Ligand SMILES: O=C(O)CCC(=O)C(=O)O
């Protein structure tokens with residue numbers, strides 16, 4: 001009886017959204033937030049749900065996010081196709097450990113070095129899409145041929161989504177929606193780094209592949225095939241994040257914690273092997289301009305809410321982060337004002 005179906009059920013994406021959004025508060029998992037509807041009361045709801053998730057979890061998933069689902073699926077396909085190429089093919093795009101170009105494909109054994117915080121078997125590909133993809137285009141795979149154009153379109157779409165979420169996060173702090181964005185993008189524009197990670201299936205006693213860390217930038221959008229492997233730390237527990245189909249997993253980075261003067265929290269997370277299935281993860285790091293000056297937003301700091309973080313350039317923060325390696329929340333703590 002198709003004519004009696006409600007709009008929600010007639011639209012499979014919408015129906016899935018409603019199913020997943022019945023956040024069961026008794027379940028100890030980060031919330032799933034429906035971003036559909038950014039007008040009036042719905043906008044207030046989205047602001048509030050995002051702000052609560054940023055404060056209590058530092059992690060959430062978004063559905064009805066406005067990014068084309070067929071582009072997301074195609075991006076996962078080209079990512080998996082790339083990792084399944086013969087190793088010689090992948091090595092054509094390898095990063096050169098001897099130079100300061102850190103973009104490209106990394107194989108822990110063949111590259112001759114295990115990346116800090118990662119195990120022997122984690123392969124990855126990293127490209128900086130904004131601002132300087134034009135400089136290192138030779139590190140972007142040309143096989144499959146659809147890889148380059150698909151991922152260029154994908155990173156543009158996810159960049160837009162990151163900015164829409166930052167707008168909501170700013171509004172929920174009671175400041176202009178561009179407040180966080182404009183601090184991250186000054187003086188010449190924010191950075192978008194795109195990383196693909198490939199976890200082979202593995203039975204291991206210690207199954208951690210990517211060590212506990214927070215992301216140094218502002219916001220990270222993760223798209224994973226529906227294989228779990230990403231875990232978030234809540235109290236002393238590591239909890240699995242089960243990817244909702246066609247959703248993005250969002251996590252708050254250190255710079256969003258700093259700009260919000262600690263009201264939003266970057267959460268410690270890690271990557272673990274799946275015992276039976278390979279897992280590919282597409283990760284968009286939305287980060288400040290290296291020359292941006294970061295610190296708590298002036299408009300949310302006053303005598304009763306004094307600044308809890310120092311002011312610094314992102315270049316300084318990033319250098320400290322790289323020097324310390326993946327080590328939980330220790331980097332951001334070094335930028336906290338000591339009482
Ligand atoms: O495996 C994942 O999905 C998460 C990876 C991650 O946390 C990172 O690359 O910073």
Ligand SMILES: [Fe+2]
Nearest residue numbers: 213214215269
């Ligand atoms: Fe991360």
